[in-house]
Amino acid sequence: xxxxxxxxxxxxxxxxxxxxxxPDKLRRYLVMAGSASQAxxxxxxxxxxxxxxxxxxxxxxxxxxxxxxxxxxAMAAFVAxxxxxxxxxxxxxxxxxxAVLAIVxxxxxxxxxxxxxFVIDQVSLLMVLIVGVVGGLIIVYAGGYMWTYHExxxxxxxxxxxxxxxxxxxxxxxxxxxxxxxxxxxxxFWEATTLxxxxxxxxxxxxxxxxxxxxxxxxxxxxxxxxxxxxxILAARTGKVExxxxxxxxxxxxxxxxxxxxxxxxxxxxxKSAQLPFTPWLLGAMVAPTxxxxxxxxxxxxxxxxxxxxxxAPALRxxxxxxxxxxxxxxxxxxxxxxxxxxxxxxxxxxxxxxxxLGLIAACAGIGTYQLVWVALFLxxxxxxxxxxxxxSVGTASVGTGSLDIESMSGLIVGMPRVTLxxxxxxxxxxxxxxxxxxxxxxxxxAFMSLNSMVSPFMxxxxxxxxxxxxxxxxxxxxxxxxxxxxxxPRGLLxxxxxxxxxxxxxxxxxxxxATCVLYPLVSKFAFEPYLLDTYGRAFGLDRxxxxxxxxxxxxxxxxxxxxxFISRKQREGLSSAYMSGRVAGPGLSFKGSKGxxxxxxxxxxxxxxxxxxxxxxxVGLVLGALLVLITLGTVLI
Amino acid sequence: MNGIxxxxxxxxxxxxxxxxxxxxxxxxxxTARLQGRVGPPLLQPFYDLRxxxxxxxxxxxxxxxxxxxxxxxxxxxxxxxxxYGSDILLIIFVLTLASVFLVLAAxxxxxxxxxxxxxxxxxxxxxYEPMIIIAxxxxxxxxxxxNFYAILRSPMPAFLYLPGIYLGLVFVLQMKLRxxxxxxxxxxxxxxxxxMGITADMGGPALGLVELAHWYETVYLFALILLFFxxxxxxxxxxxxxxxxxxxxxxxxxxxxKWGLALSLSWLITLVAGAGNLIPxxxxxxGMP
Numbered sequence: 001x002x003x004x005x006x007x008x009x010x011x012x013x014x015x016x017x018x019x020x021x022x023p024d025k026l027r028r029y030l031v032m033a034g035s036a037s038q039a040x041x042x043x044x045x046x047x048x049x050x051x052x053x054x055x056x057x058x059x060x061x062x063x064x065x066x067x068x069x070x071x072x073x074a075m076a077a078f079v080a081x082x083x084x085x086x087x088x089x090x091x092x093x094x095x096x097x098x099a100v101l102a103i104v105x106x107x108x109x110x111x112x113x114x115x116x117x118f119v120i121d122q123v124s125l126l127m128v129l130i131v132g133v134v135g136g137l138i139i140v141y142a143g144g145y146m147w148t149y150h151e152x153x154x155x156x157x158x159x160x161x162x163x164x165x166x167x168x169x170x171x172x173x174x175x176x177x178x179x180x181x182x183x184x185x186x187x188x189f190w191e192a193t194t195l196x197x198x199x200x201x202x203x204x205x206x207x208x209x210x211x212x213x214x215x216x217x218x219x220x221x222x223x224x225x226x227x228x229x230x231x232x233i234l235a236a237r238t239g240k241v242e243x244x245x246x247x248x249x250x251x252x253x254x255x256x257x258x259x260x261x262x263x264x265x266x267x268x269x270x271x272k273s274a275q276l277p278f279t280p281w282l283l284g285a286m287v288a289p290t291x292x293x294x295x296x297x298x299x300x301x302x303x304x305x306x307x308x309x310x311x312x313a314p315a316l317r318x319x320x321x322x323x324x325x326x327x328x329x330x331x332x333x334x335x336x337x338x339x340x341x342x343x344x345x346x347x348x349x350x351x352x353x354x355x356x357x358l359g360l361i362a363a364c365a366g367i368g369t370y371q372l373v374w375v376a377l378f379l380x381x382x383x384x385x386x387x388x389x390x391x392x393s394v395g396t397a398s399v400g401t402g403s404l405d406i407e408s409m410s411g412l413i414v415g416m417p418r419v420t421l422x423x424x425x426x427x428x429x430x431x432x433x434x435x436x437x438x439x440x441x442x443x444x445x446x447a448f449m450s451l452n453s454m455v456s457p458f459m460x461x462x463x464x465x466x467x468x469x470x471x472x473x474x475x476x477x478x479x480x481x482x483x484x485x486x487x488x489x490p491r492g493l494l495x496x497x498x499x500x501x502x503x504x505x506x507x508x509x510x511x512x513x514x515a516t517c518v519l520y521p522l523v524s525k526f527a528f529e530p531y532l533l534d535t536y537g538r539a540f541g542l543d544r545x546x547x548x549x550x551x552x553x554x555x556x557x558x559x560x561x562x563x564x565x566f567i568s569r570k571q572r573e574g575l576s577s578a579y580m581s582g583r584v585a586g587p588g589l590s591f592k593g594s595k596g597x598x599x600x601x602x603x604x605x606x607x608x609x610x611x612x613x614x615x616x617x618x619x620v621g622l623v624l625g626a627l628l629v630l631i632t633l634g635t636v637l638i
Numbered sequence: 639m640n641g642i643x644x645x646x647x648x649x650x651x652x653x654x655x656x657x658x659x660x661x662x663x664x665x666x667x668x669t670a671r672l673q674g675r676v677g678p679p680l681l682q683p684f685y686d687l688r689x690x691x692x693x694x695x696x697x698x699x700x701x702x703x704x705x706x707x708x709x710x711x712x713x714x715x716x717x718x719x720x721x722y723g724s725d726i727l728l729i730i731f732v733l734t735l736a737s738v739f740l741v742l743a744a745x746x747x748x749x750x751x752x753x754x755x756x757x758x759x760x761x762x763x764x765x766y767e768p769m770i771i772i773a774x775x776x777x778x779x780x781x782x783x784x785n786f787y788a789i790l791r792s793p794m795p796a797f798l799y800l801p802g803i804y805l806g807l808v809f810v811l812q813m814k815l816r817x818x819x820x821x822x823x824x825x826x827x828x829x830x831x832x833x834m835g836i837t838a839d840m841g842g843p844a845l846g847l848v849e850l851a852h853w854y855e856t857v858y859l860f861a862l863i864l865l866f867f868x869x870x871x872x873x874x875x876x877x878x879x880x881x882x883x884x885x886x887x888x889x890x891x892x893x894x895x896k897w898g899l900a901l902s903l904s905w906l907i908t909l910v911a912g913a914g915n916l917i918p919x920x921x922x923x924x925g926m927p
Contacts, residue, residue, distance in 0.1 A: 449778060457913070457917045468771075471763055475742075475763075479741060479742060484747070553735075556715070557712075560712075579838050
């Protein structure tokens with residue numbers, strides 16, 4: 001019981017400490033210490049338990065169910081209070097429902113003793129490491145970013161103590177959620193992440209932030225309500241309240257018996273991972289300061305949603321609910337990718353891409369074969385690292401350029417060469433082979449091909465269209481970054497505001513992003529293949545030769561341009577100017593007009609509103625998603 | 639194929655440009671004849687290339703040449719992996735990487751012509767990629783393998799199972815081969831499309847490298863076509879030759895389209911001819927052991 005307990009408790013402990021300490025400098029050190037120690041504990045847990053997985057822990061605490069009830073009631077009370085203060089009747093109703101369900105749930109399931117409360121296996125370790133390392137680096141970044149954030153936004157009330165407390169506690173709640181096997185415990189931490197994200201999204205305290213925060217709260221509390229009803233149905237039908245018991249039963253019992261709880265858990269997961277029709281809460285959440293977005297999108301919140309889906313995958317496999325989850329996922333995958341083309345706001349592009357990739361993960365988990373679970377796990381890993389890097393680099397870039405418009409990043413390579421490098425690595429990891437996400441997509445295609453099901457040609461076609469579209473918006477953005485209007489202009493002028501916290505955490509994440517692409521065959525061999533062997537009785541990995549090719553290619557893709565750049569580094573003379581129909585006027589893309597006057601050229605990127613209009617695509621997606629959710633509920637309730 | 643793959647891959651590196659250049663030269667002659675002209679000598683593309691390399695290197699910025707060279711390196715690498723017998727689905731994704739380097743080289747200049755060309759190239763990539771993926775999945779369905787040689791030796795020519803996919807592939811190859819009606823990002827005729835679009839700011843040896851990469855690409859793109867006819871030597875030669883003439887013919891009889899039409903047409907073809915072929919093929923082949 002010791003190590004997992006400390007892992008959950010450490011972030012909360014440092015969080016409370018930070019909440020109580022006023023002096024800025026001391027607090028900052030404490031935040032860093034908290035971030036570092038929770039990451040160290042996560043790594044220690046991974047090393048310590050790795051030889052003897054899976055590990056099971058029983059909590060022998062008398063009155064544990066009352067403790068859980070107390071926690072849930074406290075959170076419901078918090079929801080009720082903020083909804084009254086901010087006059088949100090719907091939220092109030094949801095909060096009351098949450099409280100009632102917590103009490104009914106305690107009466108209903110409180111008597112059931114769980115056999116194991118916490119389980120650590122390879123998948124939970126992967127998530128623990130993502131939360132610890134990526135989440136920890138984001139908190140380090142926030143230490144520098146929030147400083148400048150408040151300088152730039154004097155109107156926003158400085159509540160950094162609350163901010164740091166919530167960020168740290170968020171990690172603690174994630175650990176609890178990941179390690180819980182008792183679903184009642186998982187629900188407690190599940191609701192805690194909902195609250196943490198609510199506080200963080202609403203940090204700015206203005207009208208827009210409030211609106212987004214309450215949307216996120218409403219939807220996620222609703223998902224949590226589904227979760228708790230799911231536990232009650234499960235307990236009533238089977239007398240069990242544990243995740244592993246549910247999975248074990250799914251192999252032996254009649255599928256109809258478990259369909260309702262599984263569907264409700266899956267829906268809670270879909271809400272949390274912002275799948276259609278629940279996507280708007282995540283898109284709204286981008287009003288929050290950048291570190292919050294980075295945390296929500298990479299290592300916490302949305303990953304908690306897909307984590308639950310991946311956990312449920314063995315039970316979803318081959319069921320109607322599983323296929324429906326998969327359809328919701330693939331619709332979200334396509335809609336997110338298409339909508340991202342027409343978006344100009346950098347954070348929105350990142351958010352839509354998250355939604356899209358999570359859709360693919362949900363699609364894989366819904367089908368739930370061992371190959372597709374392998375793919376889903378790698379998508380989680382690669383996405384977490386690359387998206388964290390992208391979000392925090394976009395945050396730094398926006399401080400330099402003063403805008404989140406991706407047009408304002410045109411020529412960023414001149415003004416902010418280091419940040420541009422971070423962005424280029426992040427973007428490459430998202431859309432181009434041989435980097436992680438594309439390798440996973442390729443593996444997904446092969447997995448769908450070996451699937452003996454009618455859905456596979458449709459899934460493959462959807463993957464083909466979706467992944468082709470991602471090229472469109474990522475490469476366009478990369479093209480904007482590397483535009484050099486005047487090669488002789490001085491470089492790095494916009495980088496003076498970057499703090500070392502930001503630089504360190506960006507550099508670490510960049511190294512981590514490339515390292516995961518190089519070392520993923522090891523992760524597959526030592527973590528995912530044993531897990532699949534345990535769960536499915538069959539292991540899956542990509543063909544070793546293919547994995548080696550991708551690793552070699554990653555090295556080449558990094559080394560070849562770097563080497564060529566190194567060779568041409570001295571080439572300052574002999575540059576010709578860009579083609580301006582023969583009438584170049586001077587440096588910086590200008591040409592002579594008909595009267596000899598100097599005219600400047602501005603090039604912009606395309607957004608293709610007419611084809612990929614975000615509003616239109618998302619509204620179609622919302623309708624489709626809502627329809628699929630209703631069908632899912634219909635199939636299990638009727 | 640016992641160990642012969644490595645020699646074929648080496649031969650590709652050495653002879654690829656010669657084959658690609660000859661195909662280009664022959665293309666020019668056929669095109670000229672179709673237009674009632676005599677046309678240049680067969681070796682004209684090689685004379686052109688030699689001339690490009692005698693010119694002074696004058697890049698627009700320091701990023702441009704490394705990116706162009708990377709484009710060539712990864713275009714060649716794609717072909718090496720292809721003929722070495724690696725997973726062709728993986729290789730097609732690497733092909734995207736090569737194209738991305740070219741697009742970035744054009745974007746880096748910031749010039750309006752290069753930028754428009756790069757924009758259009760990205761649109762074309764989005765337009766052709768789904769069809770190529772579906773084609774490879776179809777070929778996998780026939781041969782149960784992603785190995786070039788295994789597909790080549792499948793008992794029946796894949797064309798018979800995948801006529802729609804073949805047509806769709808020819809359709810999108812017009813884009814990859816920079817042929818009309820889809821030569822909107824750059825064309826072989828400098829005066830025609832926005833000052834050659836994506837290559838507007840590439841001159842001399844830089845343009846030479848791009849041309850060389852294009853020849854390498856041409857070879858394995860036609861090797862892809864070969865996979866549809868790999869039954870006997872005769873069908874292979876006839877099939878590839880027919881496709882080659884079909885592509886040149888289409889180049890000459892079609893008028894260039896706008897980007898919107900290029901995208902929607904190719905996605906429509908991909909859905910109708912590609913997915914419309916793949917799905918029934920999949921249903922039928924599921925019934926067979």
